[in-house]
Amino acid sequence: MSRVKISIIGAGSAVFSLRLVSDLCKTRGLHGSEVTLMDIDENRLKAVQILATKFASEMKTELTFKSTTDLQEAIKGSDFVINTALVGGHAFLDRMRAIGEKHGYFRGIDSQEFNMVSDYYTLTNWNQLSYFLQIARTMEELSPDAWLLQAANPVFEGTTLIRRNSKIKMIGFCHGHYDVFEVAETLGLEREKIDWQVAGVNHGIWMNRFRYEGRDAYPILDRYIAEKGAEPFRPVSPFKIQMSPASLEMYGFYGIMPIGDTVRNSSWKYHYDQETLERWYGSPWGSPDSEPGWQWYKDQLGQITQATMGLAQAIAYYPQASLEMLVTEGAKSLSGDFTGEAMKLYDPSQMSGEQHIPFIDAIVNNNASRFVVNTLNEGTISGIDDDVAVEVTAVVDSQGIHIEDVAPRLPDRVIDWYLRPRIMRMEWALEAFMKKDPGLIVEILMRDPRTTSYEQARGVVEEIFGAW
Amino acid sequence: MSRVKISIIGAGSAVFSLRLVSDLCKTRGLHGSEVTLMDIDENRLKAVQILATKFASEMKTELTFKSTTDLQEAIKGSDFVINTALVGGHAFLDRMRAIGEKHGYFRGIDSQEFNMVSDYYTLTNWNQLSYFLQIARTMEELSPDAWLLQAANPVFEGTTLIRRNSKIKMIGFCHGHYDVFEVAETLGLEREKIDWQVAGVNHGIWMNRFRYEGRDAYPILDRYIAEKGAEPFRPVSPFKIQMSPASLEMYGFYGIMPIGDTVRNSSWKYHYDQETLERWYGSPWGSPDSEPGWQWYKDQLGQITQATMGLAQAIAYYPQASLEMLVTEGAKSLSGDFTGEAMKLYDPSQMSGEQHIPFIDAIVNNNASRFVVNTLNEGTISGIDDDVAVEVTAVVDSQGIHIEDVAPRLPDRVIDWYLRPRIMRMEWALEAFMKKDPGLIVEILMRDPRTTSYEQARGVVEEIFGAW
Ligand SMILES: NC(=O)c1ccc[n+]([C@@H]2O[C@H](COP(=O)([O-])OP(=O)(O)OC[C@H]3O[C@@H](n4cnc5c(N)ncnc54)[C@H](O)[C@@H]3O)[C@@H](O)[C@H]2O)c1
Ligand SMILES: NC(=O)c1ccc[n+]([C@@H]2O[C@H](COP(=O)([O-])OP(=O)(O)OC[C@H]3O[C@@H](n4cnc5c(N)ncnc54)[C@H](O)[C@@H]3O)[C@@H](O)[C@H]2O)c1
Numbered sequence: 001m002s003r004v005k006i007s008i009i010g011a012g013s014a015v016f017s018l019r020l021v022s023d024l025c026k027t028r029g030l031h032g033s034e035v036t037l038m039d040i041d042e043n044r045l046k047a048v049q050i051l052a053t054k055f056a057s058e059m060k061t062e063l064t065f066k067s068t069t070d071l072q073e074a075i076k077g078s079d080f081v082i083n084t085a086l087v088g089g090h091a092f093l094d095r096m097r098a099i100g101e102k103h104g105y106f107r108g109i110d111s112q113e114f115n116m117v118s119d120y121y122t123l124t125n126w127n128q129l130s131y132f133l134q135i136a137r138t139m140e141e142l143s144p145d146a147w148l149l150q151a152a153n154p155v156f157e158g159t160t161l162i163r164r165n166s167k168i169k170m171i172g173f174c175h176g177h178y179d180v181f182e183v184a185e186t187l188g189l190e191r192e193k194i195d196w197q198v199a200g201v202n203h204g205i206w207m208n209r210f211r212y213e214g215r216d217a218y219p220i221l222d223r224y225i226a227e228k229g230a231e232p233f234r235p236v237s238p239f240k241i242q243m244s245p246a247s248l249e250m251y252g253f254y255g256i257m258p259i260g261d262t263v264r265n266s267s268w269k270y271h272y273d274q275e276t277l278e279r280w281y282g283s284p285w286g287s288p289d290s291e292p293g294w295q296w297y298k299d300q301l302g303q304i305t306q307a308t309m310g311l312a313q314a315i316a317y318y319p320q321a322s323l324e325m326l327v328t329e330g331a332k333s334l335s336g337d338f339t340g341e342a343m344k345l346y347d348p349s350q351m352s353g354e355q356h357i358p359f360i361d362a363i364v365n366n367n368a369s370r371f372v373v374n375t376l377n378e379g380t381i382s383g384i385d386d387d388v389a390v391e392v393t394a395v396v397d398s399q400g401i402h403i404e405d406v407a408p409r410l411p412d413r414v415i416d417w418y419l420r421p422r423i424m425r426m427e428w429a430l431e432a433f434m435k436k437d438p439g440l441i442v443e444i445l446m447r448d449p450r451t452t453s454y455e456q457a458r459g460v461v462e463e464i465f466g467a468w
Numbered sequence: 469m470s471r472v473k474i475s476i477i478g479a480g481s482a483v484f485s486l487r488l489v490s491d492l493c494k495t496r497g498l499h500g501s502e503v504t505l506m507d508i509d510e511n512r513l514k515a516v517q518i519l520a521t522k523f524a525s526e527m528k529t530e531l532t533f534k535s536t537t538d539l540q541e542a543i544k545g546s547d548f549v550i551n552t553a554l555v556g557g558h559a560f561l562d563r564m565r566a567i568g569e570k571h572g573y574f575r576g577i578d579s580q581e582f583n584m585v586s587d588y589y590t591l592t593n594w595n596q597l598s599y600f601l602q603i604a605r606t607m608e609e610l611s612p613d614a615w616l617l618q619a620a621n622p623v624f625e626g627t628t629l630i631r632r633n634s635k636i637k638m639i640g641f642c643h644g645h646y647d648v649f650e651v652a653e654t655l656g657l658e659r660e661k662i663d664w665q666v667a668g669v670n671h672g673i674w675m676n677r678f679r680y681e682g683r684d685a686y687p688i689l690d691r692y693i694a695e696k697g698a699e700p701f702r703p704v705s706p707f708k709i710q711m712s713p714a715s716l717e718m719y720g721f722y723g724i725m726p727i728g729d730t731v732r733n734s735s736w737k738y739h740y741d742q743e744t745l746e747r748w749y750g751s752p753w754g755s756p757d758s759e760p761g762w763q764w765y766k767d768q769l770g771q772i773t774q775a776t777m778g779l780a781q782a783i784a785y786y787p788q789a790s791l792e793m794l795v796t797e798g799a800k801s802l803s804g805d806f807t808g809e810a811m812k813l814y815d816p817s818q819m820s821g822e823q824h825i826p827f828i829d830a831i832v833n834n835n836a837s838r839f840v841v842n843t844l845n846e847g848t849i850s851g852i853d854d855d856v857a858v859e860v861t862a863v864v865d866s867q868g869i870h871i872e873d874v875a876p877r878l879p880d881r882v883i884d885w886y887l888r889p890r891i892m893r894m895e896w897a898l899e900a901f902m903k904k905d906p907g908l909i910v911e912i913l914m915r916d917p918r919t920t921s922y923e924q925a926r927g928v929v930e931e932i933f934g935a936w
């Protein structure tokens with residue numbers, strides 16, 4: 001049993017924090033660890049502190065929790081720092097989107113080709129990127145041997161940025177790759193029997209390997225598409241789009257399946273307007289990144305935040321109440337996805353699916369396991385610069401991260417028509433941020449299908465950044 | 469004196485052919501050579517044969533001329549093959565442009581970011597690209613040791629395509645880099661005293677070195693811009709845009725001067741419509757690639773073709789007439805640029821500026837000289853793939869082509885924001901051509917600022933290529 005010190009930055013994100021705490025409770029090898037919850041929002045922080053403590057005690061595990069609003073205090077002496085903060089919050093994202101729409105940029109200027117995810121801002125949220133660097137710098141000083149585990153978006157830009165500018169150990173995580181199993185299940189394949197691999201960049205990953213019982217499983221997918229591909233697509237939530245027409249068409253064009261958020265991160269072809277979105281991602285939402293789709297998501301987040309605050313208050317008043325009972329009953333009013341998530345928290349046989357705690361367990365206790373990680377390319381995917389963060393599979397143990405060979409290699413179609421253009425935009429966005437040059441954002445917008453004049457692009461950028 | 473066999477494919481392009489013939493006449497070391505004129509247009513061919521023969525005899529040089537409409541016959545046994553053919557002619561380009569405009573693509577779908585030159589079609593003129601390969605294949609068979617000198621556009625795509633797919637010796641030429649001297653002259657600098665270098669890709673070259681009397685000359689340009697930059701720009705022809713506001717603004721953004729056709733090959737920022745074009749490239753034309761600018765150019769070409777046909781007829785009837793007198797008198801009705809060109813033909817102290825004949829002289833007679841050549845990168849410009857054709861300076865002698873080091877290196881701004889996006893489009897266009905896949909052209913148009921729906925892009929491509 002190893003006692004480590006884990007800090008969670010942006011711990012007020014209650015769902016995320018409780019999932020990590022739940023995972024920790026189920027990971028024997030990390031019992032006795034100390035968790036520092038850090039957030040700038042004291043109310044949220046207090047609530048998470050109460051809930052986490054209660055949760056751990058109900059799960060009969062020895063974990064200690066501290067809270068702080070001070071970044072330095074949180075980081076000092078940590079072994080692992082998990083960053084899940086969203087600087088400016090959803091309110092900032094909404095404000096930027098509204099300014100963009102006012103100037104004729106449907107869904108805001110941060111929505112770009114292959115980068116449509118609505119809380120993945122690469123152009124306007126410089127504060128978020130600055131915070132990434134601030135955390136890295138603080139770690140260099142106060143916990144130079146610690147690992148930074150990045151959950152906050154944009155993971156692609158963030159991992160590239162931090163790794164290029166800091167010597168700390170750092171890795172980015174996302175859970176989008178689990179949609180590999182959504183593909184398998186749709187085809188009636190057993191999860192355990194598929195041999196899969198994904199590769200690409202965060203939110204731009206592709207299932208380069210898909211085998212079942214020793215044989216290529218893509219023909220099974222092809223048969224499914226031939227038989228069912230034309231049937232109307234009816235998603236049960238805006239996020240259930242792994243098998244949407246957009247996804248299947250991308251498969252047709254690129255030759256292998258886009259996985260997870262990659263399906264959202266498509267071209268304007270599927271995103272021009274609400275009608276187009278619904279055609280490709282199903283009605284009524286038309287993807288999570290449509291107006292109704294994103295509203296749905298924010299409503300759920302809002303309900304969860306309210307519910308957690310309420311729960312924390314209840315526990316504060318009645319410390320002997322059963323949190324388990326309150327959570328599992330309370331979650332029933334949420335949508336299917338979220339109810340399932342809440343149930344999982346208490347199910348000892350299930351981890352949350354977040355990779356952070358198993359990663360820590362692998363590093364600390366040599367409990368080797370397979371992950372999908374974001375780390376510098378350094379030759380893993382050929383045709384991509386070495387110093388660009390890629391998302392690939394790796395086995396992790398106490399020796400470190402062992403990246404798997406990408407086999408079979410990604411098709412040229414994916415490299416030339418998807419990854420390279422996406423990487424180019426990452427480079428542009430990072431340069432604009434590093435130089436703090438809004439003029440570069442204008443230049444990016446000159447290449448945007450929504451721009452019809454220089455004045456339009458200049459106008460939106462001036463309203464966001466002020467004159468320069 | 470070396471007698472070599474030179475074939476000119478597309479020799480009906482009278483101006484170009486006469487310039488080569490004139491250069492040949494002025495190059496002692498190549499006297500006695502045999503020139504095979506090849507074209508599919510018999511009338512043009514006949515006219516050029518008459519004029520070339522007459523010209524050489526007036527210049528008192530021993531050159532023999534043959535004509536053929538057969539590619540194999542032209543290539544067989546050649547030492548040098550110069551390709552200047554435009555398959556489909558300007559009529560084809562106009563037709564494609566008209567279809568594009570009908571579907572809402574101002575100036576046609578081949579006009580793309582950093583690729584606005586109106587006879588530089590990379591998407592729709594597959595016949596032109598096929599012909600490039602056909603010439604290379606024919607040479608492999610019938611003159612495997614010969615050099616192919618490529619003048620026909622697109623030189624960038626063409627050089628890359630041929631070099632990737634054939635083992636013949638091949639090089640691409642363009643004369644756009646002479647605008648380096650336009651910069652120098654505007655600043656009152658003596659041509660001979662400037663130390664310059666350009667690098668990039670064809671029609672995307674940048675003056676990485678600009679020194680005068682041993683000192684950096686960019687500060688002189690900066691002073692000029694500070695003093696005169698705001699004065700109204702009045703071009704004397706649509707092509708005189710090296711010092712246009714567009715060019716100076718590009719200099720501001722990229723850090724070094726774009727040279728020659730690079731100034732035309734800019735972003736949509738300068739190309740949205742006629743008004744925008746005139747603002748950046750001057751009235752009344754607004755660049756050679758506006759509707760009036762290109763009309764001006766085609767009118768000139770038409771007049772020249774007519775004039776040459778007339779001249780040839782005159783010489784056929786009155787073989788003893790003086791061609792020199794007819795040419796120099798006749799050219800006076802043309803615009804300034806073209807009059808100067810015609811005068812040059814007979815001026816023994818001036819070469820045409822086309823690099824083909826001096827290149828042959830360098831290779832054959834070890835008459836070493838400096839050129840701007842298009843050849844595979846192979847490490848010359850870092851940050852660009854090895855198998856991409858770059859346009860760089862080289863000294864050529866009988867040992868071959870000695871590429872100069874690019875010093876100072878190109879700024880990252882040029883690589884990341886101009887060359888890489890341009891190269892990406894080249895790759896896309898070549899893949900569409902190689903696979904004969906119009907669907908890829910649709911995909912390219914999905915990234916085009918003029919596209920507002922998938923149906924629009926699909927519609928224009930179907931009208932051009934038929935259904936697929
Ligand atoms: N990698 C993944 O798998 C994944 C999945 C979902 C969301 N995300 C990302 O996680 C982040 C959080 O999303 P969310 O919806 O929970 O947002 P949220 O706004 O609900 O929560 C983020 C928390 O960060 C806190 N915060 C803001 N500024 C801070 C600062 N300077 N220091 C510390 N804390 C600060 C906020 O108070 C809030 O509690 C986003 O970047 C989102 O894109 C990642
Ligand atoms: N590299 C440079 O510096 C430079 C400069 C100007 C023009 N160009 C290019 O040169 C080419 C010619 O331009 P132009 O304005 O003279 O065109 P043009 O149409 O006037 O002349 C081209 C000639 O090619 C001939 N031709 C067409 N199909 C042929 C075939 N299959 N075989 C042989 N000949 C054929 C035509 O009959 C015509 O005589 C274009 O590609 C243009 O873009 C290059």
